[in-house]
Structures are given as C-alpha cells and as structure tokens.
Amino acid sequence: MxxxxxxxxxxxxxxxxxxxxxxxxxxxxxxxxxxxxxxxxxxxxxxxxxxxxxxxxxxxxxxxxxxxxxxxxxxxxxxxxxxxxxxxxxxxxxxxxxxxxxxxxxxxxxxxxAKIGLVVPSYMNVDSIEDLTNEADHTITGIEPGAGITAATEKALGEYDNLADWNLLTSSSGAMTTALAQALKNEEDIIVTGWSPHWKFAKYDLKYLDDPKGVYGGEETxxxxxxxxxxxxxxxxxxxxxxxxxxxxxxxxxxxxxxxxxxxxxxxxxxxxxxxxxxxxxxxxxxxx
Structure with missing residues (x-):
C-alpha cells in the first residue's frame, strides 16, 4: 500500500x-x-x-x-x-x-x-488485545485516517479498558510497513493495524491478536x-x-x-x-x- x-x-x-x-x-x-x-x-x-x-x-x-x-x-x-x-x-x-x-x-x-485486526511480530509475548499493557510505548501504528480499519481501531481504544491510555498513530500503509520492517529488524515491539491478504504475512513471521470483543469482526470478503x-x-x-x-x-x-x-x-x-x-x-x- x-x-x-x-x-x-x-x-x-x-x-x-x-x-x-x-x-x-x-x-x-x-x-x-x-x-x-x-x-x-x-x-x-x-x-x-x-x-x-x-x-x-x-x-x-x-x-x-x-x-x-x-x-x-x-x-x-x-x-x-x-x-x-x-x-x-x-x-x-x-x-x-x-x-x-x-x-x-x-x-x-x-x-x-479476508481479515482485519491488530498484528504483532510472533516473537512478542502477547496473544490477545486484552493482554496488551505497555508494549510499543502504548502506541498502535496505523494507516490513513479514512480507512475502515482506522475507525475500528479507534473503537477498540474505547472498548478495551486496557487501551484507555493508548494512542493510534495514523500515517499511511507504506509508512506502517516501513515501521514494521524496522521494528522486526531490531526485534522491537510494534503493534500495527493489519489485514490479509497482504504480502507482509508471506515475508514476515506475524500473528493477529485475538479480539474477544469482536471489534474487528470476523472473516471478510x-x-x-x-x-x-x-x-x-x-x-x-x-x-x-x-x-x-x-x-x-x-x-x-x-x-x-x-x-x-x-x-x-x-x-x-x-x-x-x-x-x-x-x-x-x-x-x-x-x-x-
């Protein structure tokens, strides 16, 4: 993107x-x-x-x-x-x-x-949105403000109590994947707004975080x-x-x-x-x- x-x-x-x-x-x-x-x-x-x-x-x-x-x-x-x-x-x-x-x-x-949600490197010791505490300086790296996944993530910040003091950094899909690549290179924590199909899942070892509140919905077409x-x-x-x-x-x-x-x-x-x-x-x- x-x-x-x-x-x-x-x-x-x-x-x-x-x-x-x-x-x-x-x-x-x-x-x-x-x-x-x-x-x-x-x-x-x-x-x-x-x-x-x-x-x-x-x-x-x-x-x-x-x-x-x-x-x-x-x-x-x-x-x-x-x-x-x-x-x-x-x-x-x-x-x-x-x-x-x-x-x-x-x-x-x-x-x-197809699917959307929050995505992290597989090496991060977190499997659910509810597990997030202070990773990545309380920041989710997103894409442009007008995207549907951005609106869903803004909703998630309100739905999940543990995300009350978190920030969504909006930018572009290109900036998001650049930040993801840099974090992976340095084995740093990063949480991004993700979707599939996408080449990043073929290139990197990533995982979706479980979404027990169903903010991001299920499978899409x-x-x-x-x-x-x-x-x-x-x-x-x-x-x-x-x-x-x-x-x-x-x-x-x-x-x-x-x-x-x-x-x-x-x-x-x-x-x-x-x-x-x-x-x-x-x-x-x-x-x-």
Whole structure:
C-alpha cells in the first residue's frame, strides 16, 4: 500500500479532473473507455491492475483512478467511475456500503477469507488485545485516517479498558510497513493495524491478536461494485467485473511482485500470462466482435 496523502479537497479536485473523460450518460454508452476506481492498498493496487489489464487486452482504453476510500465509493455511486473491485465487507467498509449501496450495482465477492485486526511480530509475548499493557510505548501504528480499519481501531481504544491510555498513530500503509520492517529488524515491539491478504504475512513471521470483543469482526470478503447502467452501456465490461474471482494466493503473488519492485502493470501482465485458464473464465461470456 503506497498511499499518497492528500487532503479531501485535493482528492475531490483531482477526482473531477481524472474522471472528466467519463462525460455524459449518452457518451458512456458503447464507449471503449473504462474507468476503475481503487484505494491505494497493496491488495487493491494488485487486483485493480489485473482487472484493468484484462480489459485493456480486450481492446478497452482503461483508466485506473486512485482515490480516498470514501471518495471511491462516491465516485462509483455517481457514475463518475465505472466500477471497483476494492470493497471490504461486511465490516471494514460497512459505513460506506450503507451510505452508497442504493446507487450501486453489487456484483458479489471477488475474494473470500479476508481479515482485519491488530498484528504483532510472533516473537512478542502477547496473544490477545486484552493482554496488551505497555508494549510499543502504548502506541498502535496505523494507516490513513479514512480507512475502515482506522475507525475500528479507534473503537477498540474505547472498548478495551486496557487501551484507555493508548494512542493510534495514523500515517499511511507504506509508512506502517516501513515501521514494521524496522521494528522486526531490531526485534522491537510494534503493534500495527493489519489485514490479509497482504504480502507482509508471506515475508514476515506475524500473528493477529485475538479480539474477544469482536471489534474487528470476523472473516471478510473483497467485493466488486459497478455503477448503475454499466450492464446496459458496456455489457462486456460488466461481464468481466461480474466474473472476476480469484484466491488469496493469486492476489499475494501479484502483491509480492510489486513489493519486490516490479511495476504494477507489468506484474499484472505477468500474472495474466501465467494464469490464462482463470482469465478465460472471467472473459468467457464476452461478446466476440
């Protein structure tokens, strides 16, 4: 997750510029232009680039627009973006889902088995949120303020009595993983807001802390949403989005390639080349011109 921290005003202005090409409802019909919105989390960078590349290979001119989480939902609900494959439900994005779901086409899950919570190095002698005392200077290292996991962690600080005097340090996903890597290198205590799938679980020996109060919810899914009218305007795009489904292993493979320095677009191309059978399932119902 390499987040670009921008003010909401800046994001809104940027959204207007980036999505201006979408034009009116009339120009959307039968166009070969597609705009996919996403949040700059490692998971969503990987998945959105893969779906975008599949559509590009089908002959579409694809724009991938990184946005703040709330603005991503708003953009698709207003038809300013065509779709997203980045919705974490039922817990992480519950607030945005309730606010915007009436104006969205819900296409279902594209990945099962996702999870969020507090994560620590396995060498730390703590297994539950209730076990935390004074580790890491009473600090939880988080990501950006607008993320669902940030809201859940703020709730945890109020729900767990032992966290009453703890602080949540918000920053970005990139800053969080940098801090995690540094702490692991020095075998220091650190508590981070974590989620899976994520490459950090493949790279480091980590564990989730038990959450007896259920603040972070249970297993989640990552879901796909489209703007209203996409099925009629661009049925093949709708079909690919609707058929898109893969596994945590698939996603983590792409994330690791990107984390190791490969450009997201190239990582997507390489995964597609190595998984033609899965891509064929996503595109099997596409109209042949």
């Amino acid at each position: 390499k987040w670009k921290t921008l003010s909401k005003l800046g994001l809104t202005l940027g959204l207007g510029l980036l999505l201006a090409a979408c034009g009116s409802d009339e120009t959307k019909k039968n166009t070969k232009e597609v705009n996919l919105a996403y949040v700059e989390w490692d998971t969503e960078i990987a998945s959105t680039h893969v779906v975008g590349q599949v559509l590009e290979d089908l002959g579409y001119e694809v724009t991938l627009t990184p946005l703040d989480n709330a603005i991503m939902w708003e953009a698709v609900s207003k038809g300013e973006a065509d779709g997203m494959v980045a919705a974490w439900l039922p817990h992480t994005h519950a607030q945005q889902y309730e606010k915007y779901k009436a104006n969205l086409e819900e296409l279902g899950e594209n990945l099962a088995g 990552i879901n796909t949403f489209a703007r209203k009218g996409l099925k009629e305007d661009q049925p093949d795009v709708y079909t690919v989005l609707d058929n898109f489904h893969w596994t945590s292993e698939d996603l983590e493979n792409v994330m690791l390639e990107i984390m190791d320095g490969k450009e997201p677009k190239q990582a997507a191309k390489d995964w597609i080349a190595a998984n033609t059978d899965k891509v064929a399932e996503w595109t099997k119902d596409v109209t042949k011109e």
